Amino acid sequence: MTDTASKTITRLESGRRMSEAVVRGDMIYLAGQVGEGATVTEQCQSALAQVDRLLALAGSSKANILTTQIWLADIGDFAEMNAVWDAWVDQANPPARATGEAKLATPAYKVEFIVTACR
Numbered sequence: 472m473t474d475t476a477s478k479t480i481t482r483l484e485s486g487r488r489m490s491e492a493v494v495r496g497d498m499i500y501l502a503g504q505v506g507e508g509a510t511v512t513e514q515c516q517s518a519l520a521q522v523d524r525l526l527a528l529a530g531s532s533k534a535n536i537l538t539t540q541i542w543l544a545d546i547g548d549f550a551e552m553n554a555v556w557d558a559w560v561d562q563a564n565p566p567a568r569a570t571g572e573a574k575l576a577t578p579a580y581k582v583e584f585i586v587t588a589c590r
Contacts, residue, residue, distance in 0.1 A: 515555035546572035
């Protein structure tokens with residue numbers, strides 16, 4: 472006997488190219504989230520608000536984040552990003568995390584968050 476509910480895939484906020492979130496069973500996979508603003512702080516706050524919103528839409532919260540990949544356009548912004556992250560992350564349930572430097576989709580983007588969570 473198979474559990475068809477665990478094999479159902481739900482795509483949230485889908486467009487022609489991608490979905491903002493994909494849910495399969497209890498797992499939630501978010502597309503990379505970038506934010507608005509001129510500074511790393513502003514972009515982090517905006518992007519993490521999107522993470523909160525998408526997780527809520529999928530029936531979860533930041534307390535259930537399993538892993539986060541963070542890409543910075545300039546690794547020199549690591550401390551500024553961490554200040555926002557530390558104020559936002561669920562201190563009782565911090566996820567596994569990796570941070571690296573990468574050339575992002577446009578020069579305006581300073582940071583991108585890629586999150587995997589469960590319900």
